[in-house]
Amino acid sequence: MNHANRITFSALALGIAGVLAMGQAHASGFQLRESSVKNLGRSNAGSAVNNDDATVVTGNPAAMSGFDKTTVRADVTAIDLSFKFKGGGVAAAGFGPAAPALTGSDGGDAGDLTPVPNISAIFPMHGALEGLTIGASIGAPFGLKTEYEDGWVGRYHALKSEVKTVDFTLSASVKLHERFSVGGGFIYERADATLTKAIDFGTALCTGSGNPLNCFNPAFPFHPQSHDGAISIDGDSTGIGWLAGVQWQPTDSLTIGYSHRSEIDHEIEGDIDFTVPAAVQAGLGPLAAGFADGPGGADLTTPSIDTISLRYDFTDNFRLLADWQATDWSSLRTVDVRRSNGISLGAEEFDWKDTEFYSLGAEWDMNDALTLRAGFGMDETPTHDETRTPRLPDNDRKLYSIGLTWQVTDAFSVDAAFQRIEVDNPRINVVSSSGSLLVGEAEGSANLYGIAGQFKF
Template identity: 60%
Template sequence: MQPSHRYTRLTAIALGIAGVISFGSAGATGFQIRENSVKNQGRAFAGSAVAKDDASVVSNNPAAMVNLDSTTVRTDVTVIDLTAKFRGGGTSAAGTPLTGGNGGDPGDAQPVPALAIVVPLSGAFDKVTLGASVSAPFGLKTEYDRNWVGRYNAIESDVKTIDLTLSAAVALTDRFSVGFGVIYERAEVTLTSAVDLGSRICAGNPICRSPASPFGPQRNDGLVDVTGDDNGLGWLVGFQFKPTDKLSIGYSHRSEIDHDISGTVDFTVPAAVAGAAAGNPGLAALIADGPGGAKLTTPSVDTLSVSYAFSDNFRMMADVQATDWHSLREVDIRRHNALNTQVGFEDFEWEDTMMYALGAEFDLNDAFTLRAGVAHDETPTNDRTRTPRLPDNDRMLYSVGLTWNASEHLSVDAAYTRIEIDSPKIDVMSNSGSHLVGKYSGHADLFGIAAQYKF
């Protein structure tokens, strides 16, 4: 017989995707974050795998580290500010109208930092370049009002992934280089939602027919809080090819990273429910606290970049990026008991996505460089299964940026990106049996600043 203590098993996205901000990741669709370089941001992330003077290539394409000829340290911070609004309503499991407001603005401004160092070797190893970086490739945070109309689907969602990447590049010729990296990833997840315990208690129970009953739909909400963390390993490989002095082509592949999340599941219940549970073993088991676990896989990412210098002071870049979301299909939450009881199920059916970016740079003089770019980013979500935890949709990105070369050693970058998100629709059932219908509207603003020092 399986142990009777509570054990919650979630499939690939139960703790991963279910913990992202309300429009997925404001910086990219799904829960992907590309903001590890303010220079790249100023071009709408075009040219990320062939960047010539940017230490962030440690994690974007290690083969491009050969573009740096001296030890270089770079630090970036991008603030992602999401503005979102929900309009809609629905019905409880009993068919009564859902109570509550629109949830407020679930997205607060969130800083996304990154740090990278590139070290070209010398002597017998002068064709080798080493690098290290710390970045956050997936996740963000949202929090709705505790009593909003969609509380049975989501209240708080918080996922953080922190990567330590160690990379090496080898210049096989003056025009062709290869690179490889090892990724150590830390994942931390918290998600909460309300549970309509009043409806569950009343299901088939004659006591609830009385107007004096303390139980009923939306009258005895509980709160479930799931937290967990894990460490995982992945890898990164890429190449850079320069057919001519003006043309550069780069490709990189980032692997999937598997996590076995472990943590806890905690219930907060009203006094009336706690009292009823004392004489009801089934209800007591439903709201029992205990250990939990999950399988989380962050997706693989393939990036192809091209850069062409039309003149000494004008360059254009393009990116095509594919993100492998197809393995993130569903949330199946179960207790590890004799009946393998299902606590909840959400069917996401995510699909692979493409991002297309076009950017340009113009050197005004030796001190200042201007940038701009535009990108189209597809969503992995769909109208059939979209939920308030993931009301993501296709988006357009419009970016501007600049670099100030303060000296031959120090440069400072700044960038701004406006993200326009197609309004996603919601038509979904919760694990409490409620039906939520509505529509989101919103946008995101990204403000980035960075500094780079070359020794």
């Protein structure tokens, strides 16, 4: 594969990887668990047994059988993400100790404040359809936004990464027994991504000149970091999936819930746009075709998710909840990118691993109007030190949460929550498609602020 094709491939592969992993700088990969502010206040403990929260349309449709009134709910969580890089590296890493150091700033704070909305509605049926409950939801299960300063030291790996997904979900549940219900749903998912990075054309041209020592020859017009260009990727896709769940209450105090969200197949289609300096355009020669704007794409599969939740009511006013969740991130192993004519540009190895998430939460009803809650969670990362990039600077994290519910009237309630996420500092040691080596450590954290309203009628 020639150098131009490697750059084209790597940029699009990272874009598609972002679409696949919209998933979370505050959950496994870049998965968003923030559909429910009640769940947020418990660090997501009890997400599949949340009987008084309409977001069970997507959390566990079987739990909808616990609703006896039409219920409409709106949640929004503002995610204040922070990622700061410390480190450096070298351009033209193939030259070893002689390679020049990378220039530029540390990139500033790559995070941003991003709102994540969710709307859910549940409709219990009556008459001949008694026991059947229908639900609908619009939400964002995956998302990512990081943006570094132009000219930063890692610009050849990442500048802007913005990924959005929107799911429309239709679910139904049936109560088979007073203590047992089942449910299922249909998911229609839309994904959009915009990703950019710089290209070190100076290195590409001096190393590709036939005499790599030209990189150190003052008379040669191209040198590492002397002629930066850029690449921008815009891609989108739609996919269809499903979810299913069960809820069982073996005793008056204990409730058990299980839900499964399926993998979703995506056929990503993207536009590749290059910015090439005029001096470089004239010197590319036969390599110019590799930097031509045009379409590209890849076939990908989003991960399946399994959740088991427990709720134990110690008294009428106090309960403990727990969650275990497994995410099949091993679906993100390899990305094979193709141009529109079917020619493959090669395969990029991401080699993500499956992850597990654990959380424990508690709720206390102070009185009929006010409920307090808190929770703690631990979340694994699917990434590896060997393949982690600054576009996806993910690592294991811990979650600390508090929240409350104010029952304003019998029909209307308001929820609020705060969550602090501490991310273990991820190490980065990776070579870009431009040949630069970036080495360092990112400091990551997030503050999440949630507000929600629910109305029953």
